[in-house]
Amino acid sequence: MKVILTHEVTGLGAAGDVADVKDGYARNFLFRRGLAVAWSKGGQAQVDAIARGRETRAVKSLEEAQSIKGNLENGTVTVSAHAGASGRLFGAVSSSDVAAAVKAAGGPELDRRKIEIPTPIKSTGTHSATVRLHPDVVANLTLEVVAG
The missing domain is CATH 3.10.430.100 (Ribosomal protein L9, C-terminal domain)
Structure with missing residues (x-):
């Protein structure tokens, strides 16, 4: 199952990344804790918004x-x-x-x-x-x- 990470998950990726995970891991862990949302065609806009927010908070160099x-x-x-x-x-x-x-x-x-x-x-x-x-x-x- 493809998911969009909304928060950083150690070993999986940072906020805004698209990850391919097992269905049970997504439903039982990532979705319940609000760490990810399901991937959809309209999800690219959300990925872009998360990436822009991450860039503003990140240490620049x-x-x-x-x-x-x-x-x-x-x-x-x-x-x-x-x-x-x-x-x-x-x-x-x-x-x-x-x-x-x-x-x-x-x-x-x-x-x-x-x-x-x-x-x-x-x-x-x-x-x-x-x-x-x-x-x-x-x-x-x-x-x-x-x-x-």
Whole structure:
């Protein structure tokens, strides 16, 4: 089944891409989570609109992405979260929290959908995350989660 991705799906493609997937995967995963829509003849206009939106949000050049990567990897981003006495968080740190902390620290405005947290952050301490700045550039963030 051909689908048009409306959001980035790891291992499948970016928003605006047309992918050929199994029917069950499309119906049970992609459509239910709003990650894709079925391909149709009129879908090309939607693909073009998604591509234009992606271009406006994307980091424009490889050199700019490399400089942002250098700035992000050299420092530590401090994220404040509500925690108990033992250091366990009430909830978890989300990609939106990380994006807000980077912006508050004077860094660039990051798209929360480009931030990947490999394991849920549910305690204070040092953790890591990755940010896809460009198709060829991935930055590794060091996060310091503090009780706040």
